[in-house]
Amino acid sequence: MTTGVTQDTASQGTPMAPAIIRTSVRRHSIKVELCTPAIGAELSNVSLADAALDPDAIAEIRALWLKHKVLFFRDQNISPMEQQNFAAQFAELEAHPLAPSHPEADKLLMLYRNLDPSKPKNYVEKASRENIWHADVTYKKAPPRGAVLRCELGPETGGDTMWSNMVMAYENLPATIKQRIDGLYAKHDAEHTFGAQLPIEERHAMAAKNPAAEHPVVLTHPETGEKVLFVNSAFTTHFSNFFNFEDIRYGQDFMPEAHQLMNYLTSQAAIPEYQVRLKWRTNTVAMWDNLQVQHYAVADYGNAPRKMLRATLAGTPLT
Template identity: 80%
Template sequence: MTAATTAQNCATQASPTAPAIIRTSVRQHSIKVELCTPAIGAELSNISLADAAQDPDLIAEIRALWLKHKVLFFRDQDITPLEQQAFAAQFGELEAHPLAPSHPDANKLLMLYRNLDPNKQNFVEKISRENIWHSDVTYKKAPPRGAVLRREMGPENGGDTIWSNMVMAYERLPEAVKQRIDGLYAKHSAEHVFLAQYPKDERHAAAAKNPGNEHPVVLIHPETQEKVLFVNSAFTTHFVNYFNFTDIRYGQDFMPESHHLMYYLCSQAAIPEYQVRLKWRDNTVAMWDNLLCQHYAVADYGNAPRKMLRATLTGTSLS
């Protein structure tokens, strides 16, 4: 194992701890904050998310840490789906996924159940992929603001999730690239991802209900005002206002240049120095900002059953 890999794994490598933020009313029970990597991620302990949902001061502390570290991890959260939903709702309005089923007991929780039918407990074929770098549902005009994901059950080994800091990804771009992408917009779509498996007529009908949208390639985060590289391999299809009349000889010069730049930008999420990797256990919760970071769900656990529940925070229009 390399030093970079060891430092990347929050579950296996201890990092220097940041000072806990202490509320005067609960000094004896202050949350503990442990940094995961220099780039992104913190693990919070000495906290119950079910109780936190009833404490506005504690929610404010968690929100500040969430914005600072971009993804937060909580262990040993043996809570119900409704308690998970109630905690997530403290950070904003929740929304159901437009193309996937919700939990029967908590209608804003997305069921990410793999290799088993949630009702019959039979193995079923996976119909979507999360092992690609992406931010969730960026094809919407108002992509989700964030997510709260809890593992109900899963494999003993494998199934890690990786997050990447897209603020750092932008900051460390060469200056020439920053100048080239300034003012660019890109199209995001679900048709080639979620809808590709549908018959033609159903695909067209679903695409009409879930049309693609364009977003700035360099996004200004609505709360932190940080600049974020906002393109991803799953949903971003092309630039909508890319042009270059200075260096182009013929038409065939244009598209390779555009495609190469898009591929280069999307590949930034895969740089290990921008990442944190979580080894899940049952009742682990991850909470991340969907605008500030991308994530990748490692699909290395074969046919082992895996049950995850995700609450999704509604966003605002980026256009």
Template identity: 90%
Template sequence: MQNTIPQSKSVAPAIIRPSVLQHSFKVEICTPTIGAELSNISLADAAQDPALIAEIRALWLKHKVLFFRDQDITPMEQQHFAAQFAELEAHPLAPSHPEADKLLMLYRNLDPSKPKNYVEKASRENIWHADVTYKKAPPRGAVLRCEMGPESGGDTIWSNMVMAYENLPQAIKQRIDGLYAKHGAEQTFGAQLPREERLAMAEKSPASEHPVVLTHPETGEKVLFVNSAFTTHFSNFFNFEDIRYGQDFMPEAQRLMNYLTSQAMIPEYQVRLKWRPNTVAMWDNLQVQHYAVADYGNAPRKMLRATLVGKPLV
């Protein structure tokens, strides 16, 4: 008797579309204040799916900084993913990656012949800051990937400057309402340059003025927008009622500026990331400040950053 059970036909393997990922990636909240880690997702595939990019963007705006682990992608794939959120720009004062012209190379301690302290002289990342706020249009955000890092140390911390504003005393909110501040690069990037080079750099990258309290262009939230690295002084601070002599004026302004820039240091506003190779962090440069902890000595480190172009704030 012949077997009457029909033989199964040969079927081509199914093609899993990247859009399927939007139903399966996981979101883990890092702290109640800031940060979320997304897992079970490939950024290379995500870049091909507009719906998934829209989901990531909504999470980015909500949590301010997103983390992705195990992203074994090429520099061009990183650049292509970042380009889904905004036009990209090269750093105005630093070199780009040879394979991806919009990626900034944050490479440290790769040449053992260099003096021990050469990185410290060139780096200003272990200070609370938002990126390049001395431009009229500061970057909208960044996508940073770790290629190689130290066995321990080298964490990055982000601070929620929306919450920093929300929690200010009401009297301080009233005092800074309508204030503007100057942001410059000369005192940070140019401080160790010979005078002629420093002046040339300042001319090429002049200071800009931004509101102390920024209204975020997408969320409408108010953000405390001053930082220790680039903000130099208030542009329109005055208090004629309490000034006896001219010497009363500047101490009050500087004390207020110091108080405002110190808000990023409050732990309750922060999230801290321990980097591993192929970890990616994506942050909103208008909503957060960050601090790259420089505690890894001369251990080599390779990071690649894509910078999202922003729009003028004033």
């Protein structure tokens, strides 16, 4: 992970916690190391297990989370329940609608890969849908507010995760594109991703249980007020209210314009200048704002085992 200038939160104008605080929570004060100019910060001198018990520490971390959009914590040797307790300080937690939870912490999603030692060395499990730029579960009317992901076991090399700043992606769009997408809505669906390999009856049942949702293409963040480009390659299927009757000769002129615009917008997450990349180590924790960023789990580690636990922060319906 790229390193940068080390700061403490006082130098950034964020209110500090009271001087009297348990040493188990902090050894001194939370240290903030910027990862890139665009996104990401690594926090040290803090125990997440103990910070969960201190409202001032949580308030400080929340302010940094909103500012930097994704936070990294190293050497957090915590239990699944301690991870769940920490995440629960930021929002109610929700289990994934289509994946199993951890037996010791019912709100933690198990993202486990390549754990069967009987498989041949050249075996790779079926392609994961995490190695595509996306925000989590945007096909819900109330997408998750964020996530807290911990590495239990990672490959010796590979298996990094990248995040992209979708606030910056919107800010840097050409003025003509901003004008064109103002007021547009888009549909987000899971049937063509999670349901694509299912028999038709099961796919239809899954789609009925998880109906498509409609969200603004340009989302106003509920806490920061920033505008966010809110479309992604995994779940966004089409604009709901795109039209252009001014320069269309025939009907065939209509859809290419919409498709090309959608492809252009979803491609913005892949611009390197908006990104940060994390090399995982055991007990590394990443915490991100699911409304402000997209992420991409790089699937370059072959049949090496990778065990991750994710707590999902529940969101509210988007407008």
